[in-house]
Amino acid sequence: MNDHHPFEGEEHGALGDAEYERFMELAAEEGFDVEDVEDAIGEAGHGPLPRLAVVGRPNVGKSTLVNRIIGRREAVVEDRPGVTRDRVTYEAEWAGRRFKLVDTGGWEQDVLGIDASVAAQAEYAIEASDAVVFVVDATVGATDTDEAVVRLLRKAGKPVVLCANKVDGPSGEADAAMLWSLGLGEPHPVSALHGRGTGDMLDAVLEALPDAPKETFGGTGIGGPRRVALIGRPNVGKSSLLNKLAGEDRVVVDAQAGTTRDPVDELIELGGVTWKFVDTAGIRKRVHLQQGADYYASLRTAAAVEKAEVAVVLIDGAESISVQDQRILTMAVDAGRALVLAYNKWDTLDEERRYYLEREIERELGQVAWAPRVNISARTGRHMEKLVPALETALASWETRVPTGRLNAFLGELVAAHPHPVRGGKQPRILFGTQAGTKPPRFVLFASGFIEAGYRRFIERRLREEFGFEGTPVQISVRVREKRGRKK
Numbered sequence: 001m002n003d004h005h006p007f008e009g010e011e012h013g014a015l016g017d018a019e020y021e022r023f024m025e026l027a028a029e030e031g032f033d034v035e036d037v038e039d040a041i042g043e044a045g046h047g048p049l050p051r052l053a054v055v056g057r058p059n060v061g062k063s064t065l066v067n068r069i070i071g072r073r074e075a076v077v078e079d080r081p082g083v084t085r086d087r088v089t090y091e092a093e094w095a096g097r098r099f100k101l102v103d104t105g106g107w108e109q110d111v112l113g114i115d116a117s118v119a120a121q122a123e124y125a126i127e128a129s130d131a132v133v134f135v136v137d138a139t140v141g142a143t144d145t146d147e148a149v150v151r152l153l154r155k156a157g158k159p160v161v162l163c164a165n166k167v168d169g170p171s172g173e174a175d176a177a178m179l180w181s182l183g184l185g186e187p188h189p190v191s192a193l194h195g196r197g198t199g200d201m202l203d204a205v206l207e208a209l210p211d212a213p214k215e216t217f218g219g220t221g222i223g224g225p226r227r228v229a230l231i232g233r234p235n236v237g238k239s240s241l242l243n244k245l246a247g248e249d250r251v252v253v254d255a256q257a258g259t260t261r262d263p264v265d266e267l268i269e270l271g272g273v274t275w276k277f278v279d280t281a282g283i284r285k286r287v288h289l290q291q292g293a294d295y296y297a298s299l300r301t302a303a304a305v306e307k308a309e310v311a312v313v314l315i316d317g318a319e320s321i322s323v324q325d326q327r328i329l330t331m332a333v334d335a336g337r338a339l340v341l342a343y344n345k346w347d348t349l350d351e352e353r354r355y356y357l358e359r360e361i362e363r364e365l366g367q368v369a370w371a372p373r374v375n376i377s378a379r380t381g382r383h384m385e386k387l388v389p390a391l392e393t394a395l396a397s398w399e400t401r402v403p404t405g406r407l408n409a410f411l412g413e414l415v416a417a418h419p420h421p422v423r424g425g426k427q428p429r430i431l432f433g434t435q436a437g438t439k440p441p442r443f444v445l446f447a448s449g450f451i452e453a454g455y456r457r458f459i460e461r462r463l464r465e466e467f468g469f470e471g472t473p474v475q476i477s478v479r480v481r482e483k484r485g486r487k488k
Contacts, residue, residue: 394471
């Protein structure tokens with residue numbers, strides 16, 4: 001047995017040696033390899049992944065590079081600059097290490113010109129990242145816009161890997177070498193389109209990325225105030241709510257070094273506790289965006305959510321729930337943050353609108369029915385006192401750990417009462433499981449065969465009924481036992 005196991009050092013009741021031994025014996029009895037079990041738990045048990053931003057001016061191949069790194073054609077690529085899309089973060093892996101990729105390929109040029117657009121999208125991406133890949137077109141060389149991004153990168157102080165893209169062969173190496181002049185260190189010659197040189201560049205990325213995010217969450221008692229992202233679509237009342245919350249109780253406003261933005265994070269005392277509200281007030285009027293507004297909102301929201309522990313999603317109760325509302329909710333859930341829903345302008349709704357809003361919530365937001373809900377008025381301050389209990393409930397669930405013994409007793413009863421449907425003459429079974437991590441709760445289930453998505457959702461629903469988890473996503477991964485008989 002290894003001296004180290006994946007449960008060591010975890011908060012809130014790590015498995016002791018005796019319990020770990022019993023757990024691994026159970027795994028062996030069910031035909032699982034010890035290393036396979038430890039790998040599965042290690043994969044599911046990671047905390048927040050380090051974040052890598054891909055920045056650069058338009059048409060240098062950022063989205064092509066993102067597709068190359070994540071190994072699939074997911075980021076939108078077109079020959080013309082200015083292609084927008086909703087998703088801006090992806091999960092990637094290189095040499096056994098996983099990280100999040102923040103893609104800034106989908107910009108739109110604004111009325112102030114290309115420099116302002118590039119600066120804005122780079123600024124938000126850099127803020128949300130631990131390291132940066134700066135993509136430059138080696139066939140064009142360093143432009144004034146590239147120089148402007150370099151100044152931003154120096155100001156931010158994040159590690160930078162310089163990617164000299166569109167180097168399709170040895171003849172382009174000299175073009176790449178010219179980019180030493182940017183003062184960012186060695187240019188890595190790459191062809192994102194053909195894959196040339198991307199491996200060497202990613203090796204440099206792994207050296208630049210921290211093993212774990214620099215963010216220290218407040219739940220350990222040493223990370224400072226709990227961090228709250230106040231998010232929602234434009235003009236939903238975020239600024240009004242922040243101002244109302246701050247009121248006369250604002251503790252301090254601390255300007256963030258390395259950004260050109262006016263907005264700052266707010267330290268606000270609520271319910272006798274100091275909270276840090278991560279600002280998402282948005283791009284100031286100095287940058288007027290046309291079609292790209294939704295993309296910038298996504299990038300800005302992603303940056304805020306990544307910095308926070310809990311997201312308060314503000315929804316305008318007077319308007320129909322929109323696709324954009326749903327996208328923002330999905331972004332918070334996918335990021336694994338605790339979640340509170342706040343319906344604004346509640347005091348302005350008549351009985352008919354309240355009736356139809358309830359129906360909309362049931363129909364459109366069923367996937368987050370587990371999130372605490374508060375009905376508020378940012379303008380009058382109505383029901384603001386309900387926000388703190390909702391935040392505390394969501395964060396407590398986010399950090400909840402279920403003991404392995406109790407979890408397996410629950411799984412045993414569940415599988416006996418509600419077995420997986422028979423498929424192709426076989427009936428896969430959940431054999432045992434463990435909670436691999438918290439923030440959010442992450443479970444690994446070990447099974448005898450493939451577990452369908454519908455049955456996984458059923459397990460999640462019953463886990464919530466049994467253990468609560470109000471206000472937190474629950475992540476479930478399944479490891480299937482490999483076929484026996486290969487070893488003689």
